[in-house]
Amino acid sequence: MRIIIIGCGDAGISAAFSALRENPKAEILVIEKKGYFYPKCPLPFVLEGDVKIEDIVTPLSKLFANSGINYETDEVVGVDTENKVVQTKNNRFTYDCLIIATGSKAVIPPIKGVNLEGVYTLKTLEDTKKIMQRMEKSKEAVIIGGGFIGCETAASLTNKNISTTIVELLPNLLSPQFDANFSRIVENKLNENGVRMITGKSVDEIIGKDEVEAVRVGDEIIACSLVIMSVGVRPDVEFLKTIEVGKFGIKVDEKLRTSAKGVYACGDCIRIRFMVTNEPQQSGLGTVAERAGHVAGLNAAGGDATFYHTLNSMITKIFDLEIGVTGMNETMAKERGYKVVSGIAKGLSKPKYYPGGKELITKLIYHANIHKLLGAEIAGYEGVDGYLNLASMAIQKGSIMDDMLRFRYCYAPPICSAPNPMIPATENAYRKLRRRR
Ligand SMILES: Cc1cc2nc3c(=O)[nH]c(=O)nc-3n(C[C@H](O)[C@H](O)[C@H](O)COP(=O)(O)OP(=O)(O)OC[C@H]3O[C@@H](n4cnc5c(N)ncnc54)[C@H](O)[C@@H]3O)c2cc1C
Numbered sequence: 001m002r003i004i005i006i007g008c009g010d011a012g013i014s015a016a017f018s019a020l021r022e023n024p025k026a027e028i029l030v031i032e033k034k035g036y037f038y039p040k041c042p043l044p045f046v047l048e049g050d051v052k053i054e055d056i057v058t059p060l061s062k063l064f065a066n067s068g069i070n071y072e073t074d075e076v077v078g079v080d081t082e083n084k085v086v087q088t089k090n091n092r093f094t095y096d097c098l099i100i101a102t103g104s105k106a107v108i109p110p111i112k113g114v115n116l117e118g119v120y121t122l123k124t125l126e127d128t129k130k131i132m133q134r135m136e137k138s139k140e141a142v143i144i145g146g147g148f149i150g151c152e153t154a155a156s157l158t159n160k161n162i163s164t165t166i167v168e169l170l171p172n173l174l175s176p177q178f179d180a181n182f183s184r185i186v187e188n189k190l191n192e193n194g195v196r197m198i199t200g201k202s203v204d205e206i207i208g209k210d211e212v213e214a215v216r217v218g219d220e221i222i223a224c225s226l227v228i229m230s231v232g233v234r235p236d237v238e239f240l241k242t243i244e245v246g247k248f249g250i251k252v253d254e255k256l257r258t259s260a261k262g263v264y265a266c267g268d269c270i271r272i273r274f275m276v277t278n279e280p281q282q283s284g285l286g287t288v289a290e291r292a293g294h295v296a297g298l299n300a301a302g303g304d305a306t307f308y309h310t311l312n313s314m315i316t317k318i319f320d321l322e323i324g325v326t327g328m329n330e331t332m333a334k335e336r337g338y339k340v341v342s343g344i345a346k347g348l349s350k351p352k353y354y355p356g357g358k359e360l361i362t363k364l365i366y367h368a369n370i371h372k373l374l375g376a377e378i379a380g381y382e383g384v385d386g387y388l389n390l391a392s393m394a395i396q397k398g399s400i401m402d403d404m405l406r407f408r409y410c411y412a413p414p415i416c417s418a419p420n421p422m423i424p425a426t427e428n429a430y431r432k433l434r435r436r437r
Contacts, residue, residue: 001026003300004086004095006076008032008060010039010286011267012101014293015300016069019099023301024068029095030060031088033075037063041286043128044149047135048156057125076102081242081260097262097300100240100250101293104233104268104284109144113206113215119227122153131228138162138226142215144203145230146173148316151186153228154195155318162226165196167203167217177314179329182363182377189321203227233284235269246271248282254306256296264300266292273309275396276328276374277336285314313392315385322384326392327375330365339368341436343429345421349382354413358382362421364391364404366429368436371400378421387421394422401426 003019005012008030016030036059042051060071074088079098086093106121108114118134120127135141141157143150146168157164166173172183173190187197198217205216206227214223235249244251244259248271256264267289271280283289288310295307315324333340342365350357360380367374376391378384394404405427409420 001096001302002094003028003097003099003297004093005030005099005101005297006086007101007103007267007269008034008037008063008071009101009103009267009289011103011269011289011293011296012099013037013063014290015099015101015264015266015297016064017067018294018297019301020067020069020297022298022303026301028069029093030064030069030071031074031076031086031093032060032071033073035060035073038125039286040123043122043125044152044156046128047122047131047153048159050156053125053128077239079240079243079263081263084262095262097264099296099300100237100243100258100263100265100269101267101289101296102236102269103289104282105236106229107232107234109203109229109231111144111203111206113208113212114229116206116208116212117210118208118212118225119206119229121229122149123233131226134226135160135162138224140222140224141165141226141228142167142203142222142224143228143230144215145232146170146175146197146199147230147232148174148177148314150228150230151190151318152316153230154190155193157226158193158195159319163194163196165198165222165224166190167198167201167215169200169202171200173197173199174323176332177312177325177329178323178377179331179363182323182325182329182379185361185379186318186321186323189318193319233268233282235282237269246280248272248280252307255299255304256292256307257299264296266296272307275309275311281310283310285310285312287313308396311392311395313388315388320381321379322381323377323379324384324388325375325377326388327373327395328365329375329377330363333365333367333374338374340374341366341368341429341432343425343427343432345424345428347421347424348417349380350415351413351417357417360384360387360417360421362387362425364422364425364429366401366426368433371402373399373401373404383416390420390422401430
Protein backbone atom coordinates (compact mmCIF):
# COMPACT_ATOMS: atom_id res chain seq x y z
CA MET A 1 0.00 0.00 0.00
CA ARG A 2 1.43 3.38 -1.00
CA ILE A 3 0.38 6.49 0.93
CA ILE A 4 1.46 9.82 -0.53
CA ILE A 5 1.46 12.94 1.63
CA ILE A 6 1.67 16.33 -0.08
CA GLY A 7 3.31 18.93 2.15
CA CYS A 8 5.56 18.52 5.15
CA GLY A 9 4.40 21.15 7.64
CA ASP A 10 2.84 20.51 11.07
CA ALA A 11 0.01 18.47 9.50
CA GLY A 12 2.04 16.53 6.92
CA ILE A 13 4.74 15.46 9.35
CA SER A 14 2.15 14.33 11.88
CA ALA A 15 0.28 12.40 9.15
CA ALA A 16 3.46 10.66 7.97
CA PHE A 17 4.49 9.37 11.40
CA SER A 18 0.93 8.49 12.38
CA ALA A 19 0.49 6.44 9.17
CA LEU A 20 3.80 4.71 9.84
CA ARG A 21 2.81 3.80 13.40
CA GLU A 22 -0.58 2.49 12.26
CA ASN A 23 0.79 0.45 9.37
CA PRO A 24 4.57 -0.08 9.48
CA LYS A 25 4.36 -2.08 6.24
CA ALA A 26 2.85 0.78 4.22
CA GLU A 27 5.09 2.57 1.72
CA ILE A 28 4.94 6.23 2.76
CA LEU A 29 6.12 9.00 0.45
CA VAL A 30 6.15 12.68 1.50
CA ILE A 31 6.34 15.20 -1.36
CA GLU A 32 7.45 18.62 -0.14
CA LYS A 33 8.50 21.53 -2.33
CA LYS A 34 11.12 22.72 0.20
CA GLY A 35 13.90 20.38 1.23
CA TYR A 36 13.31 21.02 4.91
CA PHE A 37 10.73 21.21 7.70
CA TYR A 38 10.25 24.12 10.08
CA PRO A 39 7.38 25.15 12.37
CA LYS A 40 5.85 28.56 11.59
CA CYS A 41 4.79 29.48 15.15
CA PRO A 42 8.27 30.65 16.26
CA LEU A 43 8.83 32.99 13.28
CA PRO A 44 7.84 36.22 15.12
CA PHE A 45 10.33 35.29 17.86
CA VAL A 46 13.07 34.56 15.32
CA LEU A 47 12.86 38.24 14.27
CA GLU A 48 13.75 39.28 17.78
CA GLY A 49 16.59 36.78 18.10
CA ASP A 50 14.94 34.79 20.92
CA VAL A 51 14.86 31.79 18.60
CA LYS A 52 17.62 30.93 16.12
CA ILE A 53 16.79 29.83 12.57
CA GLU A 54 19.18 26.87 12.80
CA ASP A 55 17.25 25.59 15.84
CA ILE A 56 13.93 25.35 13.99
CA VAL A 57 14.94 24.09 10.54
CA THR A 58 15.42 20.34 9.95
CA PRO A 59 16.42 19.00 6.52
CA LEU A 60 14.06 16.27 5.32
CA SER A 61 17.07 13.96 4.93
CA LYS A 62 17.62 14.21 8.69
CA LEU A 63 13.94 14.23 9.64
CA PHE A 64 13.18 10.97 7.86
CA ALA A 65 16.59 9.28 8.23
CA ASN A 66 16.15 5.59 9.16
CA SER A 67 12.42 6.14 9.70
CA GLY A 68 11.17 4.10 6.76
CA ILE A 69 9.44 7.20 5.35
CA ASN A 70 10.53 8.27 1.85
CA TYR A 71 10.50 11.84 0.62
CA GLU A 72 10.80 13.80 -2.63
CA THR A 73 11.70 17.47 -2.84
CA ASP A 74 9.32 18.53 -5.59
CA GLU A 75 6.19 20.61 -6.11
CA VAL A 76 2.85 18.94 -6.78
CA VAL A 77 1.06 20.63 -9.69
CA GLY A 78 -1.96 18.37 -10.08
CA VAL A 79 -3.82 15.31 -8.79
CA ASP A 80 -5.69 12.86 -11.04
CA THR A 81 -8.12 11.40 -8.52
CA GLU A 82 -9.65 9.00 -11.05
CA ASN A 83 -6.38 7.25 -11.92
CA LYS A 84 -4.83 7.96 -8.48
CA VAL A 85 -1.82 9.83 -9.83
CA VAL A 86 0.05 12.78 -8.33
CA GLN A 87 1.74 15.02 -10.90
CA THR A 88 4.77 16.98 -9.72
CA LYS A 89 6.94 19.44 -11.66
CA ASN A 90 9.41 16.64 -12.38
CA ASN A 91 7.61 13.33 -11.97
CA ARG A 92 4.41 11.30 -11.61
CA PHE A 93 3.56 9.05 -8.65
CA THR A 94 0.68 6.62 -8.22
CA TYR A 95 -0.99 6.19 -4.83
CA ASP A 96 -3.46 3.99 -3.00
CA CYS A 97 -4.22 6.71 -0.45
CA LEU A 98 -3.39 10.39 -0.67
CA ILE A 99 -3.17 12.97 2.12
CA ILE A 100 -3.23 16.66 1.18
CA ALA A 101 -1.42 18.81 3.75
CA THR A 102 -0.41 21.85 1.73
CA GLY A 103 -1.27 24.44 4.38
CA SER A 104 -2.09 28.02 3.53
CA LYS A 105 -0.77 31.12 1.79
CA ALA A 106 -0.65 34.63 3.17
CA VAL A 107 -3.39 36.98 1.98
CA ILE A 108 -1.98 40.03 0.19
CA PRO A 109 -4.32 42.99 0.70
CA PRO A 110 -5.20 44.90 -2.47
CA ILE A 111 -3.30 48.08 -1.57
CA LYS A 112 -1.34 50.22 -4.01
CA GLY A 113 2.38 49.67 -3.40
CA VAL A 114 2.33 46.11 -1.99
CA ASN A 115 5.06 45.09 -4.44
CA LEU A 116 7.58 47.69 -3.29
CA GLU A 117 10.88 46.54 -1.80
CA GLY A 118 10.55 46.42 1.99
CA VAL A 119 6.94 45.16 2.03
CA TYR A 120 6.55 41.57 3.24
CA THR A 121 4.26 39.01 4.80
CA LEU A 122 5.43 36.88 7.73
CA LYS A 123 4.39 33.39 6.65
CA THR A 124 7.52 31.51 5.64
CA LEU A 125 11.17 31.16 6.51
CA GLU A 126 12.05 33.10 3.35
CA ASP A 127 9.81 35.99 4.49
CA THR A 128 11.50 35.91 7.88
CA LYS A 129 14.99 36.12 6.39
CA LYS A 130 14.00 39.05 4.16
CA ILE A 131 12.42 40.90 7.09
CA MET A 132 15.51 40.34 9.24
CA GLN A 133 17.75 41.79 6.53
CA ARG A 134 15.47 44.77 6.15
CA MET A 135 15.30 45.29 9.93
CA GLU A 136 19.02 46.04 9.92
CA LYS A 137 18.42 49.28 8.04
CA SER A 138 14.97 50.15 9.40
CA LYS A 139 14.13 52.57 12.17
CA GLU A 140 10.38 52.68 11.55
CA ALA A 141 7.98 49.89 10.64
CA VAL A 142 4.26 49.58 9.98
CA ILE A 143 2.34 46.38 10.55
CA ILE A 144 -0.91 45.99 8.65
CA GLY A 145 -3.24 43.85 10.79
CA GLY A 146 -3.43 43.65 14.58
CA GLY A 147 -4.16 39.96 15.06
CA PHE A 148 -2.02 37.49 17.00
CA ILE A 149 0.88 37.49 14.53
CA GLY A 150 0.73 41.26 13.99
CA CYS A 151 0.93 41.92 17.75
CA GLU A 152 3.71 39.35 18.33
CA THR A 153 5.66 40.89 15.45
CA ALA A 154 5.15 44.43 16.79
CA ALA A 155 6.63 43.36 20.14
CA SER A 156 9.63 41.74 18.42
CA LEU A 157 10.37 44.80 16.26
CA THR A 158 10.02 47.12 19.26
CA ASN A 159 12.45 44.99 21.24
CA LYS A 160 14.89 45.51 18.35
CA ASN A 161 14.45 49.30 18.73
CA ILE A 162 12.33 49.72 15.62
CA SER A 163 9.58 52.26 16.15
CA THR A 164 6.42 50.34 15.20
CA THR A 165 2.86 51.28 14.27
CA ILE A 166 0.06 48.73 13.95
CA VAL A 167 -2.81 49.66 11.65
CA GLU A 168 -5.95 47.58 12.27
CA LEU A 169 -9.21 47.93 10.37
CA LEU A 170 -11.40 46.67 13.24
CA PRO A 171 -12.06 48.83 16.32
CA ASN A 172 -9.79 46.67 18.52
CA LEU A 173 -6.65 44.58 18.25
CA LEU A 174 -6.92 40.77 18.52
CA SER A 175 -10.48 41.14 17.40
CA PRO A 176 -12.81 39.28 16.91
CA GLN A 177 -11.16 36.59 19.08
CA PHE A 178 -11.30 38.71 22.26
CA ASP A 179 -13.95 40.93 23.81
CA ALA A 180 -13.05 44.61 23.81
CA ASN A 181 -12.10 44.62 27.53
CA PHE A 182 -9.48 41.91 26.89
CA SER A 183 -8.24 43.54 23.67
CA ARG A 184 -7.64 46.63 25.78
CA ILE A 185 -5.26 44.70 28.06
CA VAL A 186 -3.07 43.98 25.02
CA GLU A 187 -3.45 47.51 23.67
CA ASN A 188 -2.32 48.93 27.03
CA LYS A 189 0.69 46.62 27.06
CA LEU A 190 1.70 47.63 23.52
CA ASN A 191 1.14 51.29 24.35
CA GLU A 192 3.25 51.03 27.53
CA ASN A 193 6.09 49.70 25.41
CA GLY A 194 5.86 52.45 22.81
CA VAL A 195 3.94 50.70 20.01
CA ARG A 196 1.58 53.07 18.24
CA MET A 197 -1.83 51.68 17.30
CA ILE A 198 -4.30 53.01 14.77
CA THR A 199 -7.60 51.13 14.90
CA GLY A 200 -10.75 51.38 12.81
CA LYS A 201 -8.70 52.50 9.80
CA SER A 202 -6.86 50.87 6.92
CA VAL A 203 -3.62 51.54 5.09
CA ASP A 204 -4.82 53.21 1.88
CA GLU A 205 -1.50 53.28 0.06
CA ILE A 206 2.09 52.17 0.45
CA ILE A 207 4.30 54.96 -0.83
CA GLY A 208 7.76 54.75 -2.41
CA LYS A 209 9.63 54.71 -5.71
CA ASP A 210 11.27 51.29 -5.69
CA GLU A 211 11.42 50.88 -1.93
CA VAL A 212 8.78 51.66 0.69
CA GLU A 213 9.17 55.12 2.20
CA ALA A 214 5.82 55.61 3.96
CA VAL A 215 2.22 54.47 4.22
CA ARG A 216 -0.89 56.59 3.97
CA VAL A 217 -3.70 56.07 6.48
CA GLY A 218 -6.50 58.48 5.57
CA ASP A 219 -4.83 61.90 5.52
CA GLU A 220 -1.86 60.83 7.60
CA ILE A 221 1.49 59.87 6.06
CA ILE A 222 3.55 57.56 8.30
CA ALA A 223 7.23 57.29 7.37
CA CYS A 224 8.63 53.74 7.41
CA SER A 225 11.13 51.57 5.57
CA LEU A 226 9.53 48.24 6.53
CA VAL A 227 5.91 47.12 6.13
CA ILE A 228 4.66 43.72 7.32
CA MET A 229 1.26 42.60 6.09
CA SER A 230 -0.49 40.31 8.53
CA VAL A 231 -4.09 40.12 7.41
CA GLY A 232 -4.76 36.39 7.34
CA VAL A 233 -4.22 33.28 5.27
CA ARG A 234 -6.10 31.29 2.64
CA PRO A 235 -5.92 27.54 1.93
CA ASP A 236 -3.21 26.52 -0.56
CA VAL A 237 -5.38 24.38 -2.84
CA GLU A 238 -5.31 25.95 -6.33
CA PHE A 239 -3.76 22.83 -7.89
CA LEU A 240 -6.76 20.66 -6.94
CA LYS A 241 -9.36 20.47 -9.69
CA THR A 242 -11.46 17.39 -8.88
CA ILE A 243 -11.71 17.64 -5.08
CA GLU A 244 -14.49 19.68 -3.49
CA VAL A 245 -13.18 22.92 -2.00
CA GLY A 246 -15.36 25.50 -0.23
CA LYS A 247 -14.85 29.07 0.97
CA PHE A 248 -12.83 27.92 4.00
CA GLY A 249 -10.84 25.12 2.39
CA ILE A 250 -11.07 21.47 1.33
CA LYS A 251 -14.35 19.94 2.49
CA VAL A 252 -13.75 16.95 4.77
CA ASP A 253 -15.89 14.69 6.94
CA GLU A 254 -15.15 13.66 10.54
CA LYS A 255 -12.67 11.04 9.29
CA LEU A 256 -10.96 13.76 7.21
CA ARG A 257 -12.01 12.10 3.95
CA THR A 258 -12.39 14.49 1.02
CA SER A 259 -14.92 14.18 -1.82
CA ALA A 260 -12.46 11.95 -3.76
CA LYS A 261 -12.10 8.26 -2.93
CA GLY A 262 -8.94 7.43 -0.98
CA VAL A 263 -8.03 11.10 -0.54
CA TYR A 264 -7.72 12.66 2.93
CA ALA A 265 -6.78 16.23 3.88
CA CYS A 266 -5.53 17.93 7.04
CA GLY A 267 -4.08 21.19 8.38
CA ASP A 268 -4.57 24.77 7.24
CA CYS A 269 -5.89 23.64 3.84
CA ILE A 270 -9.13 22.11 5.22
CA ARG A 271 -12.47 23.52 6.25
CA ILE A 272 -13.14 22.69 9.88
CA ARG A 273 -15.99 23.34 12.32
CA PHE A 274 -16.17 25.36 15.52
CA MET A 275 -17.14 22.90 18.28
CA VAL A 276 -19.51 25.22 20.17
CA THR A 277 -21.74 26.22 17.24
CA ASN A 278 -20.74 23.73 14.52
CA GLU A 279 -20.13 26.68 12.17
CA PRO A 280 -17.67 26.03 9.33
CA GLN A 281 -14.45 28.01 9.42
CA GLN A 282 -10.87 28.04 8.21
CA SER A 283 -8.35 26.03 10.17
CA GLY A 284 -5.23 28.08 11.03
CA LEU A 285 -3.73 26.73 14.23
CA GLY A 286 -0.67 24.53 14.52
CA THR A 287 -2.31 22.57 17.34
CA VAL A 288 -5.29 21.73 15.14
CA ALA A 289 -3.07 20.91 12.14
CA GLU A 290 -1.02 18.44 14.18
CA ARG A 291 -4.14 16.62 15.46
CA ALA A 292 -5.74 16.59 12.01
CA GLY A 293 -2.52 15.16 10.57
CA HIS A 294 -2.60 12.42 13.18
CA VAL A 295 -6.19 11.46 12.28
CA ALA A 296 -5.67 11.64 8.49
CA GLY A 297 -2.47 9.56 8.67
CA LEU A 298 -4.04 6.93 10.88
CA ASN A 299 -7.16 6.61 8.73
CA ALA A 300 -5.24 6.54 5.44
CA ALA A 301 -3.16 3.67 6.84
CA GLY A 302 -6.25 1.61 7.62
CA GLY A 303 -7.10 2.78 11.15
CA ASP A 304 -10.26 4.44 12.42
CA ALA A 305 -9.91 7.81 14.15
CA THR A 306 -12.29 10.77 14.39
CA PHE A 307 -11.34 14.43 14.14
CA TYR A 308 -12.88 16.67 16.80
CA HIS A 309 -12.48 19.99 15.01
CA THR A 310 -11.65 23.19 16.94
CA LEU A 311 -12.43 25.26 20.00
CA ASN A 312 -10.14 28.03 18.68
CA SER A 313 -7.98 27.83 21.80
CA MET A 314 -5.20 30.36 21.29
CA ILE A 315 -2.58 31.92 23.48
CA THR A 316 0.17 34.44 22.88
CA LYS A 317 2.83 36.43 24.67
CA ILE A 318 3.08 40.15 23.94
CA PHE A 319 6.14 41.52 25.75
CA ASP A 320 5.68 39.93 29.21
CA LEU A 321 1.88 39.60 28.97
CA GLU A 322 0.36 36.15 28.40
CA ILE A 323 -3.15 36.25 26.98
CA GLY A 324 -5.39 33.51 25.66
CA VAL A 325 -8.91 32.60 24.66
CA THR A 326 -10.90 29.41 24.18
CA GLY A 327 -14.42 28.84 22.87
CA MET A 328 -16.76 31.80 22.38
CA ASN A 329 -16.20 35.25 23.79
CA GLU A 330 -19.15 37.28 25.09
CA THR A 331 -19.54 39.37 21.93
CA MET A 332 -19.55 36.34 19.63
CA ALA A 333 -22.06 34.53 21.83
CA LYS A 334 -24.44 37.51 21.93
CA GLU A 335 -24.14 38.01 18.16
CA ARG A 336 -25.28 34.40 17.76
CA GLY A 337 -28.33 34.94 19.95
CA TYR A 338 -27.11 33.17 23.10
CA LYS A 339 -28.37 34.45 26.46
CA VAL A 340 -25.08 35.02 28.23
CA VAL A 341 -23.72 35.73 31.67
CA SER A 342 -20.02 36.35 32.21
CA GLY A 343 -17.98 36.24 35.40
CA ILE A 344 -14.68 38.00 35.97
CA ALA A 345 -12.04 37.25 38.61
CA LYS A 346 -9.14 39.62 39.16
CA GLY A 347 -6.41 38.40 41.46
CA LEU A 348 -2.82 37.36 41.78
CA SER A 349 -1.08 34.28 40.45
CA LYS A 350 0.13 33.48 44.01
CA PRO A 351 -1.29 34.29 47.46
CA LYS A 352 -0.84 37.95 48.51
CA TYR A 353 1.65 37.05 51.23
CA TYR A 354 3.90 35.05 48.89
CA PRO A 355 6.53 37.11 47.00
CA GLY A 356 6.35 37.34 43.22
CA GLY A 357 2.60 36.97 42.64
CA LYS A 358 1.51 38.61 39.39
CA GLU A 359 -1.79 39.98 38.13
CA LEU A 360 -4.19 37.43 36.66
CA ILE A 361 -7.57 38.18 35.13
CA THR A 362 -10.03 35.45 34.21
CA LYS A 363 -13.30 35.85 32.35
CA LEU A 364 -15.69 32.93 31.94
CA ILE A 365 -18.64 33.14 29.56
CA TYR A 366 -21.68 31.01 30.45
CA HIS A 367 -25.04 30.30 28.86
CA ALA A 368 -27.40 32.20 31.18
CA ASN A 369 -30.24 29.65 30.98
CA ILE A 370 -28.53 26.27 31.02
CA HIS A 371 -25.35 27.51 32.76
CA LYS A 372 -23.05 25.77 30.26
CA LEU A 373 -19.52 27.12 29.91
CA LEU A 374 -19.15 28.61 26.41
CA GLY A 375 -15.79 30.33 26.54
CA ALA A 376 -12.95 31.81 28.56
CA GLU A 377 -10.49 34.68 28.21
CA ILE A 378 -7.48 34.81 30.53
CA ALA A 379 -4.60 37.28 30.81
CA GLY A 380 -1.67 37.47 33.20
CA TYR A 381 2.03 36.99 33.59
CA GLU A 382 2.29 33.31 34.49
CA GLY A 383 0.16 30.18 34.44
CA VAL A 384 -2.29 31.42 31.79
CA ASP A 385 -1.87 28.32 29.60
CA GLY A 386 -2.82 25.95 32.44
CA TYR A 387 -6.00 27.82 33.32
CA LEU A 388 -6.92 28.18 29.65
CA ASN A 389 -6.50 24.46 28.97
CA LEU A 390 -8.61 23.72 32.03
CA ALA A 391 -11.40 25.93 30.70
CA SER A 392 -11.02 24.41 27.24
CA MET A 393 -11.44 20.90 28.64
CA ALA A 394 -14.43 21.98 30.72
CA ILE A 395 -16.14 23.39 27.61
CA GLN A 396 -15.43 20.21 25.64
CA LYS A 397 -16.89 18.12 28.46
CA GLY A 398 -20.07 20.25 28.51
CA SER A 399 -19.38 21.55 32.04
CA ILE A 400 -21.84 23.88 33.75
CA MET A 401 -21.35 26.51 36.48
CA ASP A 402 -21.83 24.02 39.33
CA ASP A 403 -19.20 21.70 37.82
CA MET A 404 -16.66 24.52 37.85
CA LEU A 405 -17.36 25.05 41.56
CA ARG A 406 -17.23 21.32 42.33
CA PHE A 407 -14.00 20.47 40.49
CA ARG A 408 -11.08 19.87 42.86
CA TYR A 409 -8.08 22.03 42.00
CA CYS A 410 -4.49 21.89 43.24
CA TYR A 411 -2.77 24.57 45.35
CA ALA A 412 0.59 25.46 46.89
CA PRO A 413 1.63 29.06 47.72
CA PRO A 414 4.88 29.16 45.67
CA ILE A 415 3.02 28.00 42.54
CA CYS A 416 -0.56 29.26 42.43
CA SER A 417 -3.29 30.96 44.39
CA ALA A 418 -6.37 29.47 46.01
CA PRO A 419 -9.14 29.30 45.20
CA ASN A 420 -8.49 28.54 41.55
CA PRO A 421 -9.65 31.57 39.48
CA MET A 422 -12.39 29.40 37.93
CA ILE A 423 -14.20 29.60 41.29
CA PRO A 424 -14.36 33.39 41.87
CA ALA A 425 -15.12 33.94 38.16
CA THR A 426 -18.03 31.48 38.35
CA GLU A 427 -19.28 32.95 41.65
CA ASN A 428 -19.20 36.38 40.01
CA ALA A 429 -21.35 35.04 37.16
CA TYR A 430 -23.76 33.49 39.69
CA ARG A 431 -24.11 36.83 41.52
CA LYS A 432 -24.94 38.56 38.23
CA LEU A 433 -27.58 35.92 37.48
CA ARG A 434 -29.16 36.36 40.94
CA ARG A 435 -29.31 40.14 40.45
CA ARG A 436 -31.17 39.61 37.16
CA ARG A 437 -33.99 37.64 38.86
C1 LIG B 1 4.04 33.56 11.91
C2 LIG B 1 3.10 32.49 12.35
C3 LIG B 1 2.91 32.25 13.70
C4 LIG B 1 2.02 31.25 14.12
N1 LIG B 1 1.85 31.04 15.46
C5 LIG B 1 1.05 30.04 15.88
C6 LIG B 1 0.92 29.74 17.27
O1 LIG B 1 1.56 30.38 18.11
N2 LIG B 1 0.10 28.73 17.63
C7 LIG B 1 -0.60 27.98 16.71
O2 LIG B 1 -1.33 27.05 17.10
N3 LIG B 1 -0.50 28.24 15.38
C8 LIG B 1 0.30 29.24 14.95
N4 LIG B 1 0.43 29.50 13.61
C9 LIG B 1 -0.34 28.69 12.64
C10 LIG B 1 0.38 27.38 12.32
O3 LIG B 1 1.72 27.63 12.02
C11 LIG B 1 -0.31 26.71 11.14
O4 LIG B 1 -1.64 26.45 11.51
C12 LIG B 1 0.39 25.41 10.77
O5 LIG B 1 1.69 25.67 10.31
C13 LIG B 1 -0.39 24.69 9.68
O6 LIG B 1 0.30 23.53 9.35
P1 LIG B 1 0.11 22.87 7.92
O7 LIG B 1 0.96 21.65 7.92
O8 LIG B 1 -1.31 22.74 7.59
O9 LIG B 1 0.69 23.95 6.90
P2 LIG B 1 2.18 24.45 6.70
O10 LIG B 1 2.93 24.41 7.98
O11 LIG B 1 2.08 25.74 5.98
O12 LIG B 1 2.84 23.36 5.75
C14 LIG B 1 2.42 23.15 4.43
C15 LIG B 1 3.59 22.57 3.66
O13 LIG B 1 3.15 22.19 2.38
C16 LIG B 1 4.14 22.54 1.41
N5 LIG B 1 3.46 22.66 0.12
C17 LIG B 1 2.47 23.55 -0.21
N6 LIG B 1 2.06 23.34 -1.46
C18 LIG B 1 2.79 22.32 -1.95
C19 LIG B 1 2.82 21.65 -3.20
N7 LIG B 1 1.99 21.99 -4.20
N8 LIG B 1 3.71 20.64 -3.37
C20 LIG B 1 4.55 20.27 -2.36
N9 LIG B 1 4.56 20.87 -1.16
C21 LIG B 1 3.69 21.87 -0.95
C22 LIG B 1 4.71 23.84 1.94
O14 LIG B 1 6.00 24.09 1.42
C23 LIG B 1 4.71 23.58 3.44
O15 LIG B 1 5.93 23.04 3.88
C24 LIG B 1 1.31 30.49 13.16
C25 LIG B 1 1.49 30.73 11.79
C26 LIG B 1 2.39 31.72 11.39
C27 LIG B 1 2.59 31.97 9.92
